[in-house]
Amino acid sequence: MSPAPLLAFLGVTFLLPGVQTLNCQWGTTEIVRNVSQLPLTWTSSQTACEINEGCQETLLLIENGPQVSLVLTKGCTAQKDQEAKVTEHRAGPGLSITSYTRVCRHRDFCNDLSSTVPLWAPPSDTVPGSLRCPLCFSNDDCPQNGPQQICPAGYTHCYNGVVKFIGGGIASNLRVQGCMPQPGCNLLNGTQLIGSMDVTENCSPRSAIQTCNRGTMLRIAAGLSQKPVEWTTNQEENCNPGEVCQETLLLIDVGHKSLLVGSKGCSSPQRQDAPTVFIHSGSPGVLVASYAWFCSSILCNSAKSSSVLLNSLPRPAASAPGSLQCPVCVQFGGSCSQVSNFIICPNGTNHCYKGDIYTRGGGVSATLAVQGCMPESSKSLLKEAQKIGIFSVNEDFEGKTKDPLPPSSSAPAPYLALVAGLGLPVAFWCGGFLLPVKSIFP
Numbered sequence: 001m002s003p004a005p006l007l008a009f010l011g012v013t014f015l016l017p018g019v020q021t022l023n024c025q026w027g028t029t030e031i032v033r034n035v036s037q038l039p040l041t042w043t044s045s046q047t048a049c050e051i052n053e054g055c056q057e058t059l060l061l062i063e064n065g066p067q068v069s070l071v072l073t074k075g076c077t078a079q080k081d082q083e084a085k086v087t088e089h090r091a092g093p094g095l096s097i098t099s100y101t102r103v104c105r106h107r108d109f110c111n112d113l114s115s116t117v118p119l120w121a122p123p124s125d126t127v128p129g130s131l132r133c134p135l136c137f138s139n140d141d142c143p144q145n146g147p148q149q150i151c152p153a154g155y156t157h158c159y160n161g162v163v164k165f166i167g168g169g170i171a172s173n174l175r176v177q178g179c180m181p182q183p184g185c186n187l188l189n190g191t192q193l194i195g196s197m198d199v200t201e202n203c204s205p206r207s208a209i210q211t212c213n214r215g216t217m218l219r220i221a222a223g224l225s226q227k228p229v230e231w232t233t234n235q236e237e238n239c240n241p242g243e244v245c246q247e248t249l250l251l252i253d254v255g256h257k258s259l260l261v262g263s264k265g266c267s268s269p270q271r272q273d274a275p276t277v278f279i280h281s282g283s284p285g286v287l288v289a290s291y292a293w294f295c296s297s298i299l300c301n302s303a304k305s306s307s308v309l310l311n312s313l314p315r316p317a318a319s320a321p322g323s324l325q326c327p328v329c330v331q332f333g334g335s336c337s338q339v340s341n342f343i344i345c346p347n348g349t350n351h352c353y354k355g356d357i358y359t360r361g362g363g364v365s366a367t368l369a370v371q372g373c374m375p376e377s378s379k380s381l382l383k384e385a386q387k388i389g390i391f392s393v394n395e396d397f398e399g400k401t402k403d404p405l406p407p408s409s410s411a412p413a414p415y416l417a418l419v420a421g422l423g424l425p426v427a428f429w430c431g432g433f434l435l436p437v438k439s440i441f442p
Ligand SMILES: *[C@@H]1O[C@H](CO)[C@@H](O)[C@H](O)[C@H]1NC(C)=O
Pocket: 032, 033, 034
């Protein structure tokens, strides 16, 4: 065991006496193997736990005729100790599920299971029946004309479902097709929790159940284009068939003040293979930049902070002050107040910008008012962009010829009004997905 980490409290650093932390084996894996390849053995990495945490391990074997799917997680846990336990959630032949679970604290690396031996016995010989079922374990869709298996005698139904595991560092959808002795969507036989993993199944005929992180973020503060802020959610959402996950961040920095709008959730699929950072307007003058990602694996929209955007921004070159002065403002809600701050614009800018950016979609409905310095080459901040990740955007600025869209939101936004009224940095994670934002100034 190692001594507890140093704790810093009000600038004083001290060592907690007598408190020890544990080291545990650590790692996750998900593999499919032929039954003939079992038993399997493995080695694990290591991790140091927080105070009071124990070591956990959860191993799950799903047998499906000649194949077996293995899901393993090891690491630290706050759960209380639990003796090593082997549970048969569904007996074979055909599809069967067995797990090994344990939580311990009596010594470092006590979660030391290193093979399938304790919970695996070679399948007994079965009398083949007449039913044939597809044989599939896949994190994607199963192939149309994939391999088949001959089911045991007495088996009457082919199972076709998605088993979802979440917890202990695993987040996975496993599509399963195999032999069952009865109809229904009940491979798990009522099991909902296996060690540190929640398990659920779904047999709807459409594609795999996609699950995404979900939430919106609105922040207004100085320096959001320099200092990363946390961007996590505590909500998840089950998507409709065919949907993917998205995460989108929009940053507007006018100099002394900046604003960040973020959204995570399900989305209709978009063509985008990698996270995309886009600089809509840059130095000198108002900075508008965005990060967007659409991805199709479970809970893949899991960027933890705004550094996914900030790390891709060019470091602003120190620019000399020019001769122009502009009012600067960035605001949720209708328009900037009449008494905006003025700044001396950087060299290279030659006019002042004043406009509104309407942002809709991904749970956000906001009008973002912007004032700041602009270079000669540019009148618009968004350059005709209509989509930024999940957001539909529309820009209305002085001198624009087209008719602007009217702001659509009408619900009051008491939190925004309150905090913005105090002039403090604002940060919200909204529990509900729809976050209406409207003018907070008369
Ligand atoms: C499993 O066995 C089949 C045939 O026996 C073979 O074609 C396949 O490659 C094996 N799969 C793995 C993962 O070893």
